[in-house]
Amino acid sequence: MARLTSRGIGKVRPGRGVVLLCAAVYFLLPLAASVIFTVDIPGQGVNFDVYEQILGAEGFVASLLLSLELAAATIALVLLLMVPAMVALRLGARRLRPVVEIVCSLPLVVPPIAFVAGIATVLTWGPEYLSTTPLFQTFVAVQNPDFPVVLVLAYTVMALPFVYRALDAGLRSIDVPTLVEAARNCGAGWAQALVRAVLPNLRGALLNASFLTLALVLGEFTVAQILKFRPFAVWIVGIGGSQAQMSVAVSVLSLFVTWLLLLAIAAFGGRTPSPTTTEK
Amino acid sequence: MTLTAPQPKADTADAAATVEFRGLRRAFGSTVALDGLDLAVRPGELLALLGPSGCGKTTALRMLAGFEHPDSGALLVDGEDVTRVPAHRRDAGMVFQSYSLFPHLSALDNVAFGLRMRKVGTAERRARAAELLELVGLGDKSGRFPHQLSGGQQQRVALARALALRPRVLLLDEPLSALDAKVRLTLREEIRRIQQELGITTLFVTHDQEEALSIADRVAVMRGGRLEQCSAPRELYADPATEFVAEFVGTVSRLPGRTNGTGAVRVLGRTVPVKSGSPAGEVEVDVLVRPEAVRVAADPEGNGQVVAATFLGATTRLTVRLPHDGPEIKADVPTADAGDFAPGVRVAVTLPDQSVMVVDRAG
Incomplete structure (x- = not known):
């Protein structure tokens, strides 16, 4: 290990530089070209009119807010569902781990278009005799355009594979049964043991799961479009229209918005234990 | 501190x-x-x-x-x-x-x-x-x-x-x-x-x-x-x-013996008292002895031969084979005297006049 480390630090390795350069060219060149294309108008120099048009367009704030609300609700729901389940798998039901892993991986093999086709069929189904029942009312409520709960449910399912893997990696790095037993031995009940002893050590995993879910919700287009809702991704595609410069500008903007939000979560969550975690 | x-x-x-x-x-x-x-x-x-x-x-x-x-x-x-x-x-x-x-x-x-x-x-x-x-x-x-x-x-x-x-x-x-x-x-x-x-x-x-x-x-x-x-x-x-x-705590060796029905056992050519629980009558038994309770002395005409010596610090533990493909017995000697007991040396093995534990013959 020490030998590997010292080699890594002491020696210039041209192979790595080449790989890094290739990756930078692959990712950054198109991005830079896109930005230049949207701000450099031939004959007029640099101006940001396209971006001003997008930001001033009707529905920008509303769709972005809707996406953020959906993301927050999805993150909360998927973590509430998965964290206790995965801790329980570590504590008592180890044999169910492969089953849960397969179930959580299923959304990866079902294309979103097939998934949303199924949802749409269920939502439009409704025989006459059910029209006065709570079931019908529920169908209406989950499709409320102000806050479409059905999207939260769909995104929760779609986020399962990523959340499962993020949490599994976090749980692998700690000895959950021993931590829970140590906490219980110190007088903590089950819930306190989970909140005080396990969750703080899963901070990185929880952040990763939240990152992935946020990115998924902000970029998801198919399900929202087919169910006729208008979160940020759908709005931004609509505003791009047929103007080449405008459609590239919306792509760049959506990338930056996602990055900014991910940075905000990282800054909010922190990454390493610091003296501030010491009890006051 | x-x-x-x-x-x-x-x-x-x-x-x-x-x-x-x-x-x-x-x-x-x-x-x-x-x-x-x-x-x-x-x-x-x-x-x-x-x-x-x-x-x-x-x-x-x-x-x-x-x-x-x-x-x-x-x-x-x-x-x-x-x-x-x-x-x-x-x-x-x-x-x-x-x-x-x-x-x-x-x-x-x-x-x-x-x-x-x-x-x-x-x-x-x-x-x-x-x-x-x-x-x-x-x-x-x-x-x-x-x-x-x-x-x-x-x-x-x-x-x-x-x-x-x-x-x-x-x-x-x-x-x-x-x-x-x-x-x-x-x-x-x-x-x-x-x-x-x-x-x-x-x-x-x-x-x-x-x-x-x-x-x-x-x-x-x-x-x-x-x-x-x-x-x-x-x-x-x-x-x-x-x-x-007896076998889990510390080290013991098993020696073949025969009880005489009066609370004693004949082992290594002599008779020693048995701790409580001696079987009635004359029975073939195994006698359990600790290494520190075994006496060895270099003797060209002795009844055993050293087959191994393990250095343990203050003491050295000898493994001695008894004659006629008999059992191996462990014996502790002060390390200062261990030079007399190189592997291959013949030794006389005896037990002190202390009561011993006997168990049913193994196997």
Whole structure:
């Protein structure tokens, strides 16, 4: 290990530089070209009119807010569902781990278009005799355009594979049964043991799961479009229209918005234990 | 480094608890972990649970902590049945085999964790945690996180954490097994010192007989989920109740002998008295002898031949083969004299005139 480390630090390795350069060219060149294309108008120099048009367009704030609300609700729901389940798998039901892993991986093999086709069929189904029942009312409520709960449910399912893997990696790095037993031995009940002893050590995993879910919700287009809702991704595609410069500008903007939000979560969550975690 | 207990013995010794295991049974599928364990721990004593892997010693300890539940039987602390009391209300501090400190908390906060659960005020719990860290010799490491502490230091913090709630019973589940030899030795002496200062009733699970014999007031040897013998270390070694205890604790050699029906046995050409339990009549038996009870002397006409010599420090352990493809017997000689007993040398093997243990002939 020490030998590997010292080699890594002491020696210039041209192979790595080449790989890094290739990756930078692959990712950054198109991005830079896109930005230049949207701000450099031939004959007029640099101006940001396209971006001003997008930001001033009707529905920008509303769709972005809707996406953020959906993301927050999805993150909360998927973590509430998965964290206790995965801790329980570590504590008592180890044999169910492969089953849960397969179930959580299923959304990866079902294309979103097939998934949303199924949802749409269920939502439009409704025989006459059910029209006065709570079931019908529920169908209406989950499709409320102000806050479409059905999207939260769909995104929760779609986020399962990523959340499962993020949490599994976090749980692998700690000895959950021993931590829970140590906490219980110190007088903590089950819930306190989970909140005080396990969750703080899963901070990185929880952040990763939240990152992935946020990115998924902000970029998801198919399900929202087919169910006729208008979160940020759908709005931004609509505003791009047929103007080449405008459609590239919306792509760049959506990338930056996602990055900014991910940075905000990282800054909010922190990454390493610091003296501030010491009890006051 | 201050090594005085924050709570003088009077505070806890008077309150030291008795612990009683009554007919505890527990099976995991077809594996029986405890098969009717009966054991009583006296107030303020350090009792070691010793036995091979799978003998049920850890299961017994975890039952007392509330992490396992018996299929039948009862657990009593100070005469009160705690069998159904949940783990977080057991009033038993435990130190685990694996490092169990909360990685996100400093040493001080780890020790204060239990007090926080009990809603003790911040100032009081910090003061108490600092006292306990002083007690385990880590007063200057209170701000360190577990990953900044060595294995031995982590187990010391775990010990302080286990003592923080002033438990009635202290449970130690092989706390030294992950540590290197030198740290083990120091820490086990520390554990004994603290246990005696606080006068707290303590159960110590180990599979290391030297560890058990060196620090425990009494040692309970377990086998197959049952108690074989529970005695003071000296008695356990000198007067084992069963063949299993004799062979598990320390080293014994088996020598063929024949009882004479009058409480003596003929072995190695002489007759020596038999400890209690001598079979009636003349029977072929195995005589169990400790290496230090065997006398060897260099003798070209002797009845044995040295086949190996193992250096153990102050003594050297000889393996001597008896004639006619007889058994091998272990004998300890002072290392200063070991030069006379190189492998291949013929020796005379004798037993002193002390009573010996006999068991049914093996095989």
